Amino acid sequence: MSAVGSLNDTMGAAFIGMEFACFLLGLSFLQAYIYFSEQHDTLAVRSLVGLVVLFDFIHQALISHTVYYYLIMNYGDSSALGLAVWSLLAEVLFNGFTAFCVQSFLTWKIWRLSNSNIWVTGVVAALVLAEFGCVLAFGVIALVRVRTFAELANDLKGLSITVNAFAAAGDVLIAAILTWLLQTSKTGFQRSDTMLNKLTIFAVNTGALTSLFAVASLISILAAPNTFIYITFFFCMGRLYTNSLLASLNARKKIRNGGDNVHTTTGHNFSFQSRSFTKPSSFISFGSKKQQEISIQIDTTQELRAQDYTKSRTMSKQDEEYELGNSSNLSRADIDSTVDIPVHPSEAHFNAV
Known part of the structure; x- marks a missing residue:
């Protein structure tokens, strides 16, 4: 034990880290159950979730074996405390697998949200690959x-x-870029802007916790190199990646439903609310190849209908038919007109998250 400190600073810290990791694993299993019960994503995304949960389970088994080996199997054997058991070295790989899967998924989201911007995505991908390469090198050399x-x-x-x-640099950069992309996607529709704000919060939280633990682990290595305090944080990092991923995936439905309750008023007396529409020819398309639609129900108010009725008495029949035709029948009483409003892809970026 000449290269490390006391039992309290080494195996004690590892034991605390194992307990926290076990608690976070329970949360991962719960969120995974909710995900597979309620979400209906593509096979690729569902496979990703299954993989990260599997990696977490294997990682937990390895760190549990590590603690059991030192504190139970070799209780009181000081010579065994100086040996690095294989499970402690192998757990680094599975922690890295989980981080790589989640960071790759976030990099793919950046690729979609940035409209396939190769420079922005390339910088993030380079950091993710560099971290994963170092993890592989560490695991192989150690074993x-x-x-x-x-x-x-x-x-x-x-x-x-x-x-x-x-790890810290990659997580901070991913969170910053996702925040920037989501916030610059706002175009004025309150429903989509509300959803983008909520998605921004999840993006920040995803990178904040993992980068915080990575920084804490880094500081611990530098400040207390002869202890295992850094292992306390490192054991939990993979779980934080998994829980952040599952939390963001499971929250999508609530975020969309929250946007449905948002009302936006424009012009004089139009109340906008989320539902479906048929597309009128009077709406102008943005001309994008990746045009998407946002559903809005337009409910005319009594005041508008009264104004139209008063105005129609002073108009000729031909003028009245012309105005009604160009207003897409929005002033017809007791009818909820429905239209599909083409939206620039930046307004529908929440669909890519």
Whole structure:
């Protein structure tokens, strides 16, 4: 144990990290159950969720074996405390697999939201791949060469610092870019803007927790290199990725339903509310190849109908027919007119999240 500190600072910290990771695993299983029960995504997304939950389960088994090995199987054996058990080294790989899957999914969202901007997506993808490459290198080298904690500290300390640094930088960058893309997608429709604001909160939360733990792990390595305090944070990082992913996926329905209750008033007396429409020829298309539609129900008010009735008495029959034709029959009493309003892709970016 010459390369590490006391039992309290080493296995005690690892035990605390294992307990927190176990709690977060329970939350992952609960959210996964809700996801597979209520969500109907593509096979690729559902497979992604299944993979990250599986990786979390394997990771939990490995860290549980680590703690059991040191504190139960070799209780009181000081010589065993200086050896690096294989499960402690292998868990790094599965933590990295989970982080890579979730960060890749977020990178794909950036690709869609940025309209396939290769430069923005490329920077994020480079950080994600760099972190994953360092994780693979750390795991392979550790399993092949490392036998004691002294060797682990001497040979892989720099690589461990690099992994945490890339993780923190990647998570902060992903959260910042998603926030920027979502906020710059606003075009004035209150329903879509409300949903974009809520999605922004989830984007920030997704990167905030994981980057916070990565930074805490990095600081712990630098400030207390002879302890396992950093392991307390590192054990939980994979769970945070999984829980953030599942929380954002499960919240989509509530976010959309929340937008349905938003009313927007424009012009004189038009009340806008979410539902379906048939497309009138009088609406102007933005001309985008990726044109999408947002559903809005237009309910005319009594005041507008009264104004139209008064005005119609002073108009000729030909003028009245012309106005009614160009207003898409919005002033017909007791009828909810429905129209499909073409929206620029930036207004429907919440569909890509």
